[in-house]
Structures are given as C-alpha cells and as structure tokens.
Amino acid sequence: MEILAVVSVVIAVYMAWNIGANDVANSMADAVGSRALTVFWAVILAGIFEFCGAVLVGSPVTDTVRKGIIDTQAFSHNPRMLAHGMVCAMLAAAVWLNIATYLGMPVSTTHSIVGAIVGFGILQAGLAHIHWDKLGQIVASWIISPVAGGSVAFVIFKLISRYILSVEEPAEAAKKGLPVCVFFTFAVLILATIYKGLKNIHLNLNGPQALAISVAGGLAGAGVSALLIRRNHKYSSRLSAEQQLRAVEKTFAVLVIISSCTVAFAHGANDVANAIGPMAAVVQIIKYNTTPEKVAVQMWILVLGGVGIVVGLATFGYRVMRMVGTRVTEITPSRGVAADLSTMATVLTCSRLGLPVSTTHTLVGAIVGVGLARGITAIDRKVIGSILVSWFVTVPFAAGLTVLFYLIARWLFL
C-alpha cells in the first residue's frame, strides 16, 4: 500500500467524521425537536441508520460525484495527477466543512465536495474538460430538491391536517389515518432501498418484485401500527378536542421516530458518497495506474465511510444534537412526520437518479413547506439568509481551497 492511499483513507475518514459531526444532527432534528426521542437514543438510532444507509444504498451516487463532473480522459496520460487532485479535493471539502461547523454556517457536504472537485478540474484539466451539463444538472438539483421537498411536505401536511388534525374526533381519525402514514413511510423506504439498491449485498430484484415487496412491507407496518394504536386509544373519544390533539401528537411521536430514522438512512445513503467517492477513485488509480471509466466501490470502503460518520456523530454530533433538542421547540410530531417523509422521498429519489442533493437543504425546504400549509407559525429570517449565502459561497470557496492545497502540495512534494 502506498502512502498516498493511506493519506486518502485518513482524509476520507476525516471527511466522514465531519459529516457525522455536522449533518447527522439535522436528520434527527424532527424527532429530537418534537421531544419524541431523547438525545441519547437519537444518537444511537442515527448511528445505526446512517451506517445501514451508507452501506446498503451508498454506491450509485458515488459514481456521479466522482466521474460525472470531470472528464477522466484528460488524465489518461498521468493518472497519478487525478489521484493527487482527489486527495486535495477531499481535504479542501473536509477543511471547509470543519470551518463552517466552527462558524455555525449551514453548509452542505455535497456542495463542498462538488465544488472542490470542480476547482481541481478547472486547474488541471481546464474548463473544457468540466462536464458543464452534468454540473448544471447538479446545480439544478440543489434548487429542485428543496422545492420538491417543500411541495411534497406541503401536500402531506395538508392531508394530515385535513384528515386527522381538523376533524371532529382527531383521535378516531388517527386510528385510520396513522396506519396510512405508516404504510407510505415503509413502502417508500423499502422500495427505495431494494429497487436496484441492494447490489451491495448481491440482491437484485426487478421492478414488479421490488414493488410487491415494498407494498407487503408497508402493509405489514400499517397492520402492526393499527393494532398498537387501537390498544392505546381505547378511551380517547371521551376527551375534548384539545386533549385529543395532544393524544394524536403522542401517537405521531412514534411515527416521527421511525421517519427520522429513515431520514438518517437516506442521509447515509446520499452523503457517504461525499466522503468515500474521491477515495475510491484514488485507491483504484493507485492500484491499476489508469483512469477508469467506472470504479467498483468496494464494501470495505462503504463500511469505512459509515464508520467515520458514526464516530463523528458519537464524538461531536452529540453536542449538536443536544442543541437541536433544546432549541427546536416549535415543531410537533405531526409536522415532523410530514417534513421527514417528504425529505426521505426526495433524497432517496434524487439518489436513485444519481443527483447528489443536500439532505439539510431538502429538510429545510420540507419544513418551509409544512409552514406554508400553516403547520409552523414562524421561522427565523436570518437563518434563511445564511442558508442562501452558504449556497453561493460553498462551491467557489471549496474550489479555491482545493486549488490552494494542490499548489501547496505540488510545491512541497514535486
């Protein structure tokens, strides 16, 4: 094994650590913020689901980030150069993430790594070898994902509000409505996971098979939840409308835990690529000294990324999570479920399409969507501003940082 490979592994783990430290808390925010889950359990569950998402669904996005943006043919005469660039890009993205985490800026890991790779691509391959159409697609997906997340969340919350919260007997309506929510949560999750997703563990299913299994899984989940709700809500119809709403929110609390776990799962599937994608390329290049069209992402790489995220979560994410738990008080479980479901569906769909979207920004879009459906009373104007700023700053900054690192490295080692 070469030093460069070791360095790339170390940096990839550092990047994964950053993702775990910063991003993961957001994916569990709805469950922790609505007091459905204590911080301790949120960290444990997030760890498990991030890891599973990274390992089980992780690979397809990796391809796009790595090879879609730069034309690898430009490096065929000198594959090592591409490896060096990828290492610098990873380091730049990770450092930028660390700075942003320190400054409290809401940046996206996906945006950082894409920006970093673009920076290197412009420097070494030239503008002509950047796939601008691919980059355009990716940039578009950053705008599309919050909008899509918001629209889906708007519809879901309108439905929840119309058929459960706003009826004469919310507790009665919940008995019928909640299993439906559970059905969709499970079905979408299972479908997104198994349809072409489980290549990693050598399980290939075609469309109808996957659909059948998801529907079956959704129905099973819905059935179990229906039984549980019936047991817990025996006496609820005697309560006033206000007390019934409270009781319904309590039932939603269970669902928000499940849906937050699925967001963590989707996040793991989507974001692990940011850490391990460039590393997989580096390892491949060193091994064969070529610039391959396609790199098989090996299991151990995904596991490494997953472990890095979990360690980041355990060491630093805990603190961020606690902040989320104490500060986010304006969200209730029913709102959390709507936002989570929408985020999960959007992120998993985009992952399947090979578009690297930001989980944080999709979730933010989803929460605004719930708000526009009159689910959330107010959001902070300044934060919206800083999100927009971070959108514009991240890519150029990560690109610049990569160029800087690359030049320094060349000056030092060559």
Added chain:
Amino acid sequence: MGVLEKFFAPSPFVGLQAHAKKVHECVELLRPLTDALLAENYDKIEELHNLMSKTEHEADQIKTGLRDRISSMYLLSVGRLELSQFLAYLDDVADTAEDFAVLLLLRKTKVPEELRTDFVAYVDQVISVSEQLMHLTDKLSTLAEAAFGGEEAREMLKAIEEIGQEEWKADRLERRFARHFYSMEDRIDPVTIMFLDKYCKTLGRVSNNAEKTAKYLRLIIRKR
C-alpha cells in the same frame, strides 16, 4: 453547528397572549375604578389611574417587542400585516380603558344613588366582553396546533360570534343606563349629565374595540 436549531423563530402567539392578558388587566381595572367613583374615594381613583397607566405602558412594551421580533421572522401560518393590525386593535382596547380612568380624574362627579346598579351592571358587561376576547387569544396556540382548520377553527369562529352577542348586551345595558340618567335630567346638574354621557361613550368604545379585535381574528383564521 447544525442549521435547524436556529431555524425556528419562537411562536408569536406566546407574545400575543401576554399582550392580550395585559390589555385585559387594564380593562379589569374599570371595576375598582367605578367602585371608587361610586364611593367618592378620589384618592383611590388617582392611585388606580396610576396603576392603569403603568399597566397600559407594559402592554405597549410587549406590543413593541413583539412587533420588533415579527420583523425578523418569516411568519408562515399567519400574515405579518394581519398580526400587526391585530396587535393595534388590542392596543386600542387598553387605550380606551385608560381614557376612562383619565375621565374619572378630570372631575369629582357624584353619581346619584339610584343609577348605581345600572352603571355597575354596564361596566361588568364591558369587562366580560374583554375577558372573552382574552380567552380567544389564549386558544390561538391550540388553533395553530390544529393548523387553523377543522373543529378548533369552527369553535373559534363560534366564539367570535358570541363576543358579538356579548357586545350587543353591553350596548343594551348602556342604553338602559343612559335612558335612566336622562330621565332624571331635571334633578341632576348638567355637567354631571355631561360626564355620565362621557363615561357611557368611553365604556362603549372599550367593548366596541374588543368586539372589533375579535372580529379581526376571523381574518387570521380564514387566511388563504
């Protein structure tokens, strides 16, 4: 840090409830003020007037603070203008209550014995209109939880109609009181009559403003 812990602005309804409560505290002072007037205890009136200005000022501060905070939020479930206007209407209720206290301060009016029951009944009814308004604003949080729809919203709209009824009752009591003191016009001196009329009108404005505020809530509920 993650973005979400800073993302949510505190619900404006908490501040709104605090404001409505202070405003109702002002209106509740009408009763001790009236008692002091009937007891011809003018020192007490002076003291209550000071308390009234203090309470009204506190309500003002809550209102200003809330307005400042609204400007740094995006209000998603209610309109910024509607909320601001609602605060202004609530403020009018406190202002007119203070007007009444000032009015008592201007002249040591002696209210004839036989008018007292009608007067007190009228004042109590005005206070009860304002009290119902306060209960309505208390319910706004629950309403927000139900996403401003369904049963909660229907109950709220019904309660707003009921405030209209209460205000109408206050109007009737006002007329009875006025008719009563005008029927004694040859026995009461004209300036006293004039002041009784002013009391009547000011109290009428308190309950009117409370009703207007409640009616305005419809807009907040019915938005979109």
